[in-house]
Amino acid sequence: MKNKVIAISREFGSGGRTVGKLAAEKLGIPCYDQDLIQKIAEESGFCKEIVEEKGEYATHGNWFSGAWGGRDYYSHTIQDNIWFAQRKVILELAQKGPCVIVGRCADYILQDAADCIRVFIHADPKARAERIVSQYGESELAPERRLRDKDKRRAAYYQLYTDKKWGDVKNYDIALSTSSIGIEKCAEIIADLYNSK
Amino acid sequence: MKNKVIAISREFGSGGRTVGKLAAEKLGIPCYDQDLIQKIAEESGFCKEIVEEKGEYATHGNWFSGAWGGRDYYSHTIQDNIWFAQRKVILELAQKGPCVIVGRCADYILQDAADCIRVFIHADPKARAERIVSQYGESELAPERRLRDKDKRRAAYYQLYTDKKWGDVKNYDIALSTSSIGIEKCAEIIADLYNSK
Numbered sequence: 001m002k003n004k005v006i007a008i009s010r011e012f013g014s015g016g017r018t019v020g021k022l023a024a025e026k027l028g029i030p031c032y033d034q035d036l037i038q039k040i041a042e043e044s045g046f047c048k049e050i051v052e053e054k055g056e057y058a059t060h061g062n063w064f065s066g067a068w069g070g071r072d073y074y075s076h077t078i079q080d081n082i083w084f085a086q087r088k089v090i091l092e093l094a095q096k097g098p099c100v101i102v103g104r105c106a107d108y109i110l111q112d113a114a115d116c117i118r119v120f121i122h123a124d125p126k127a128r129a130e131r132i133v134s135q136y137g138e139s140e141l142a143p144e145r146r147l148r149d150k151d152k153r154r155a156a157y158y159q160l161y162t163d164k165k166w167g168d169v170k171n172y173d174i175a176l177s178t179s180s181i182g183i184e185k186c187a188e189i190i191a192d193l194y195n196s197k
Numbered sequence: 198m199k200n201k202v203i204a205i206s207r208e209f210g211s212g213g214r215t216v217g218k219l220a221a222e223k224l225g226i227p228c229y230d231q232d233l234i235q236k237i238a239e240e241s242g243f244c245k246e247i248v249e250e251k252g253e254y255a256t257h258g259n260w261f262s263g264a265w266g267g268r269d270y271y272s273h274t275i276q277d278n279i280w281f282a283q284r285k286v287i288l289e290l291a292q293k294g295p296c297v298i299v300g301r302c303a304d305y306i307l308q309d310a311a312d313c314i315r316v317f318i319h320a321d322p323k324a325r326a327e328r329i330v331s332q333y334g335e336s337e338l339a340p341e342r343r344l345r346d347k348d349k350r351r352a353a354y355y356q357l358y359t360d361k362k363w364g365d366v367k368n369y370d371i372a373l374s375t376s377s378i379g380i381e382k383c384a385e386i387i388a389d390l391y392n393s394k
Binding site (some may be wrong): 079118120122124167168169170172173175176180181189196 | 367378
């Protein structure tokens with residue numbers, strides 16, 4: 001029997017990671033987020049920082065130079081190698097037992113391998129901007145610019161490896177706005193949905 | 198104080214209308230769907246069939262000839278007149294008391310006038326095709342074609358009057374797939390969300 005897995009995709013700054021953690025706590029199941037990055041680093045041999053960046057974001061620059069630059073027909077980029085390791089780790093975790101997985105195209109990777117609840121978490125731009133400043137501090141770039149950059153690169157990465165559009169409502173069983181509903185209530189709805197499956 | 202209103206946008210054949218009815222029943226509040234069409238017909242003087250068609254779907258043909266055809270700067274099309282009547286009726290209903298409103302850009306119309314829960318209901322194409330055949334019977338066109346046509350015209354209508362993208366996850370507080378979650382559970386989640394607000 002396939003395990004139940006909650007796969008959370010989220011906009012940067014939406015609080016999707018916290019929603020995942022809270023839902024997992026309510027359900028008494030593990031939530032893989034930073035642990036996942038550690039496991040992928042071990043599997044691939046790349047350092048955590050590289051995995052964190054290249055396992056979810058298309059490289060800066062245009063799509064061609066970013067994703068395919070330096071790749072010929074027979075070779076793989078670093079990004080590809082991380083993708084293969086990521087895929088393997090996520091499939092193994094889903095086989096081990098029920099869990100929550102945050103990000104990293106888990107919704108796509110687990111489409112046939114788990115009884116998957118595909119969740120998309122978003123929030124309005126103002127709430128996201130405030131959240132990233134309070135969570136990660138100020139940076140040279142304006143918060144709106146940081147959000148746009150992250151979203152764009154996450155979407156490009158997702159499109160490249162899944163051939164689907166990131167954030168397209170059709171790819172998710174449930175999509176929730178934390179700025180309308182609140183992080184705690186979003187976690188509660190997801191946990192309830194998991195229990196009713 | 199603003200009334201709580203659940204505004205349901207839905208893909209054709211997703212069961213969104215039934216979700217709305219069930220949620221309203223659970224909450225003991227009215228659900229406006231066919232009643233709404235009747236009221237708009239009375240307000241505008243157009244017959245129900247015209248209101249049903251032109252109050253939610255862009256006219257066949259291309260966007261220009263459909264929406265703007267025959268309109269000069271100072272005059273309104275039939276579609277515009279129905280839009281004004283529809284807007285008035287929806288605002289009045291939301292002022293009267295808490296309710297569920299299915300379709301007709303209520304999410305947009307009520308953005309400042311009600312404490313609105315904006316819902317989008319969708320389903321996978323196979324489930325929708327089966328549903329429209331069982332609900333509305335066969336027609337000359339294949340079900341997939343009927344779905345594509347309705348979606349396209351609903352999206353064009355929504356874009357024209359709201360300047361927003363229909364079905365874009367960012368425009369809704371919650372989006373649910375009836376083919377993954379089930380119609381009954383979708384209604385339960387929405388009713389619960391309404392009660393927690």
